[in-house]
Amino acid sequence: MEDVEVIAASAICLFSIYNYACVLNKYKVQQRHRRRKRRMWMNKIHRNRTLNSMEQSFQDMIREDSGEFNNFCRMSPSDFEFLLSKIEPMIKRQSRLRIPITPKIRLALTLRYLATGDSYRNLHYLFKVSPSAISLIIPAVCKAINIVLKDQIKLPQSPEHWLSIEEGFRRQFPRCIGALDGKHIVIKCPTQSGSGAYTIVLMALVDMDYNFIFANIESKEHTNDCLLWQKIDSNNINLPPDTPLPGREQNVPYVFLGDGALASHKHLIIPYPGNHNIGTKEHTFNYILSSTRVVVENVFGLLTNVFRVFRKPIEIDIEKAPIITMTCILLHNFLRRSQSSQNIYTPPGTFDAIIDGELVEGSWRQHNIAPSVSAIRPIPLVATDTRSEVSQIRSEYTDYFYNLNL
Structure with a gap:
């Protein structure tokens, strides 16, 4: 009789344990499948x-x-x-x-x-x-x-179009068809670089109306490798034929105006290196070239002041920086040509002007910042070896301007 009671008690105990295990397992399954209350995914x-x-x-x-x-x-x-x-x-x-x-x-x-x-x-x-x-x-x-807005910038495709651009420069620098400049665009802390900053190169050509004629953005450090330079060097831009300067007999090519950061070329005139005494041919030529080429300095200065994303290194992925830079350039031309926005974007007095023979600085310079903190920075000057042909062309321009001032 005692054995039967022991067996019955054991069976009841085992059944209780089994039942508890089933209930516990069912509870866990219910908890695992119970739909959690969804958190709000918007602030x-x-x-x-x-x-x-x-x-x-x-x-x-x-x-x-x-x-x-x-x-x-x-x-x-x-x-x-x-x-x-x-x-x-x-x-x-x-x-x-x-x-x-x-x-x-x-x-x-x-x-x-x-x-x-x-x-x-x-x-x-x-x-x-x-x-x-x-x-x-x-x-x-x-x-x-x-x-x-891609059509806001078009490189001229015919001699006639280039001549229409030359008309704007003719009074200051005959046969000039644009002011050329290169800039570094600084991007802050890219993930692909171990350094604190990375740069891309912007090469831009500007006309006398402060509009971009051409703009090219590349990661190459050497300006001589850029697309525009390749077109100039290969004579693949359909320029007008060489012609003498007013009152002169020697044919000269139509030229772009650059600075010492660019290599000289038949179609690219740069200043004489070094300092020159006032009154010398070299000083006169450099002064006229720089005062004409200031148009591109004004454009980049305005770009930095209006689009203040350039007032410090751009904090963005490297592959997106050229997109944003080109957007600002296209918007610049769009707003300059707009009847309703031109005076908003560039009100009177924005750009430098010569009044009664004196330089009056544009209003953009009042808010200008040092290039060392800006995202748009100049390309360092390089020593260039002017070829004989190029030197003769520059000499012809030099004599022309020097004789005008006698």
């Missing part, structure tokens, strides 16, 4: 963003009489709407999970970034858009702008 500041709130803030800015919108986007409302209409199909996004960031806000955010150089964190508070989204929006919008 409260972003959840408060609505289409109406974003549109209302824009309309309030446009209605301001103080020019707030012009300062905010560096252009007129009509030009903003024009750009928006062109790029909207390329930057519009659809989302069923949240209110999408409208193309209008995407464009305004990008223009504000170019105009101020603000960090993504600061723009995040202004536009209620996360920094991670901003990092994707800005390059995408810049690419779209570059596509729709």
